[in-house]
Amino acid sequence: MAEMREAKVFVTRELPSAALDPLAEVATVRVWPGELPPPPDVLLAEAADADALLTLLTDRIDAAIMAAAPRLRVISNMAVGHDNIDMQEASRRAILVTNTPGILTETTADFAFALLLAAARRVVEADRYTRQGRWQTWGPQILLGQDVHDATLGLVGLGRVGLEVAKRGRGFGMRVLYHDAIRRLKEERRYGLAYVELEQLLAESDFVSLHVPLTAETHHLIGERELSLMKPTAVLINTARGAAVDQRALWRFLKERRIAAAAIDVSEQEPIAPDEPLLALENIIITPHIASASVATRLGMAKMAVDNLLAALRGQVPPHCVNREVVRRWRRALPG
Numbered sequence: 551m552a553e554m555r556e557a558k559v560f561v562t563r564e565l566p567s568a569a570l571d572p573l574a575e576v577a578t579v580r581v582w583p584g585e586l587p588p589p590p591d592v593l594l595a596e597a598a599d600a601d602a603l604l605t606l607l608t609d610r611i612d613a614a615i616m617a618a619a620p621r622l623r624v625i626s627n628m629a630v631g632h633d634n635i636d637m638q639e640a641s642r643r644a645i646l647v648t649n650t651p652g653i654l655t656e657t658t659a660d661f662a663f664a665l666l667l668a669a670a671r672r673v674v675e676a677d678r679y680t681r682q683g684r685w686q687t688w689g690p691q692i693l694l695g696q697d698v699h700d701a702t703l704g705l706v707g708l709g710r711v712g713l714e715v716a717k718r719g720r721g722f723g724m725r726v727l728y729h730d731a732i733r734r735l736k737e738e739r740r741y742g743l744a745y746v747e748l749e750q751l752l753a754e755s756d757f758v759s760l761h762v763p764l765t766a767e768t769h770h771l772i773g774e775r776e777l778s779l780m781k782p783t784a785v786l787i788n789t790a791r792g793a794a795v796d797q798r799a800l801w802r803f804l805k806e807r808r809i810a811a812a813a814i815d816v817s818e819q820e821p822i823a824p825d826e827p828l829l830a831l832e833n834i835i836i837t838p839h840i841a842s843a844s845v846a847t848r849l850g851m852a853k854m855a856v857d858n859l860l861a862a863l864r865g866q867v868p869p870h871c872v873n874r875e876v877v878r879r880w881r882r883a884l885p886g
């Protein structure tokens with residue numbers, strides 16, 4: 551990689567040229583042209599002589615791909631989450647992994663709040679009702695939802711996105727509870743947030759919103775037991791990762807109206823299967839993993855992913871490296 555012009559980069563989806571052009575100036579860039587992710591065999595073949603990969607969260611970068619890619623030195627993921635990459639294997643091989651934090655925080659929080667409002671006030675269901683020609687009168691009992699103002703918002707995870715959702719909640723006059731592995735005393739004081747144990751959060755919140763990365767600890771963090779602690783009027787919002795929720799248990803609780811509603815932007819299986827039972831329920835909103843999908847944010851993410859990659863190609867530690875502990879070994883392995 552010392553000879554930058556010879557570096558080969560595989561980009562797994564077309565990105566705006568404003569983001570990719572700087573990369574094309576210093577490396578041989580191959581871009582997968584499909585709208586769907588490259589199939590595993592293509593990914594494997596392309597990775598085989600790549601120095602760098604620019605990936606999306608839909609690309610599973612596992613040990614087999616890394617084993618087939620002897621020159622691979624950096625994987626730049628255009629997402630803040632990096633659970634699509636076998637991090638242990640990347641670190642073992644001294645491959646740097648980078649992500650795109652910060653840039654998508656507010657956009658994602660806006661969307662989480664959009665889901666919260668939409669589920670509370672049954673916006674999507676009401677739209678369906680209108681289009682189906684069911685609007686026959688103004689009815690005192692028709693499509694009644696939950697108030698958001700003055701309600702209690704419970705945030706599971708108070709990282710960047712969680713904090714922004716907390717601020718939005720406070721702006722709506724909500725009481726905001728949070729649970730996290732780390733207490734954030736300064737933010738508690740500044741924004742008037744209350745730290746509670748998960749059980750209390752689930753029992754007291756009218757809206758529970760998830761903001762945790764997907765790890766072994768957060769897999770099915772919300773399952774049967776947790777859902778059973780929630781109020782029958784409560785709404786669950788998930789813009790984090792699908793597998794943070796046990797989807798089968800969620801289906802049961804929604805179907806039996808043991809919680810009122812859910813709004814999820816992520817699913818255990820993505821894309822969601824057409825026969826997924828959740829799709830048959832009225833009291834859930836399901837969007838196709840678009841929380842960060844604003845024009846400005848997606849361009850910003852693409853540029854950030856390219857900047858991370860460019861830094862690594864120059865032999866510099868990328869600004870958003872998630873496995874910094876391997877930097878020393880990574881430097882030693884650089885050619886030249």
Ligand code: GLV
Nearest residue numbers: 628629630631842
């Ligand atoms: C989106 O889910 C991301 O991790 O950026």
